[in-house]
Amino acid sequence: MLIEATSQTTLGHVYILSGNDDLHIGAGITITSLDSDAVITFSGTHQIVVEGHVVAQDDGINTIGTDTAQTVIIQVGGSVTAGGDGVVDDADGVILDGIGSRLENHGSIVAFGTAASLFVRDGGTTTVINTGTMIGDRFGIWNKFGSGTLEFINSGTLESAGRAFQGNIYTDHVTNSGVIRGGIDLNGGDDLYDGRGGVVVGAIQGGDGNDRFILGNSAETVQGGYGTDLLDFSYLTSSITLDLSNAARNRGDAVLGDRYTSIENVTAGSGSDRLTGNAADNGLNGGAGADTLTGGDGNDRLDGGKAKDYLVGGNGADTFVFSSWNGRGDVIADFTRYFDRIEIDAASFGYTGGVGTLSADHFVIAADNLALDANDYFIFNTTDQTLWFDRDGSGAREALIVADLQSGAVLTAADIWLV
Known part of the structure; x- marks a missing residue:
């Protein structure tokens, strides 16, 4: 009623x-x-x-x-x-x-x-x-x-x-x-x-x-x-500079004047962004642009996203994430063998050899980026410290660049993790 x-x-x-x-x-x-x-x-x-x-x-x-x-x-x-x-x-x-x-x-x-x-x-x-x-x-x-x-x-x-x-x-x-x-x-x-x-x-x-x-x-x-808290700027098309440890370095309308405490993760948009972590275990995702990600202290996860990105893990045991193949090869500035890890999304790369630690049978170290036999899916080129992926594992098709590591870097199958 x-x-x-x-x-x-x-x-x-x-x-x-x-x-x-x-x-x-x-x-x-x-x-x-x-x-x-x-x-x-x-x-x-x-x-x-x-x-x-x-x-x-x-x-x-x-x-x-x-x-x-x-x-x-x-x-x-x-x-x-x-x-x-x-x-x-x-x-x-x-x-x-x-x-x-x-x-x-x-x-x-x-x-x-x-x-x-x-x-x-x-x-x-x-x-x-x-x-x-x-x-x-x-x-x-x-x-x-x-x-x-x-x-x-x-x-x-x-x-x-x-x-x-x-x-x-x-x-x-x-x-x-x-x-x-x-x-x-x-x-x-x-x-x-x-x-x-x-x-x-x-x-x-x-x-x-x-x-x-x-x-x-x-x-x-x-x-x-x-x-574990996230600042999500994935909607942005403009570029930002965001430093979780020093707000005075922040640039861009979306972050200028902001103050953050107890924040672990940041996701940026499609601009060319610069993200810097703090002493926590940070997760930094650059999004679609050509980004620079710096983890700082802590055990960080750095995902450049699309385009060619520049990744600096800093102190700690860091994970460099490749959730999709971008065709350009991210630069990893400070990879440490047995300490840091490269994480690759197997499905997005077209790898069918299973998940977990990469099998040594599917990894080859060579002076070029050419597969030697039908199982050589990942190739580490010692001439220029680049990591490549061969979809068919045989060299029949051109290998795709995954990452460009710093001069003198050493990489083994045990350093690569498939998800």
Whole structure:
């Protein structure tokens, strides 16, 4: 049943929804609770649409305890105000419960506690879309309970004197093309922050888990936290210079002014990029351009991607990754036999001799790049320290260059790993 709200001021709840009641608060309508939640429900499936105004001493709209999907929509010109006089310091604008629930705010939500407090039920996805304004004194958005996935899509303004977005230990996905003031804490879990086109005033914290950060052109402070975290610039067509150990060296609109801590992995786009790691075990992927990758300290994985790349492992036991054949041969500046490793994607190269350590029968050391018999798939040319791949293992077809190692380098079959 659809309930059309009327303007009224009451003690207690203004509307208690049951069954499958829906509530419409039309433009020009104001409902006010002087001492409690304005709208509440404990069960059923409901759609609550606000074109007017909801004012509450405690929570504005409260769906706590519901199991099924709830929908709350604040339209343009509509508003929810909770805990206006500050007596109830945990007064929330919207408390959203239920598996697969959805909140859309195109108007405004202002709360002395949290603008939107979410119970993200197990096995479901709760979605929050904000094109308007959401302000909470404690939090802007709080993923309070549950092990489901929270999807927050912001093209408006989210603001808090405490923290604008507070995630939980499970999965939070934040897409921000608007403004977030007060910082982001994704907390635990393998989370995603996509900030292309957006601005964050405050730090973006990954917390525990393996988090992925897709950053835009604004200056951002990213704290990866525990786990293995990724800066993903794979969407870029322009070039960047990114140094995880010295932000002053960063160049390019997407990274200029950024600050990173506890970040392990970086993926670049199709430009000619320069990526430098830190003391951690880094994973650097250059993408499609002609890139320079420097691992620094740690046991690093360097994947130049397409085009001819320049790879420097630095200290540690490093892995030089060839996930696809680029036809040009990457330069490896500091390969150390028995310590470093060359990793090759067998399928992309067309190698059918199995995975794991390369068989010595499939490897030959010679003064040129010619196969000697039908099993010579990989050839190390000692004249110029280049590694070649012969698809048929016989020399019937021209060998393909894989890598160009530094002068004096030594390579054995045991240094090559097939995946």
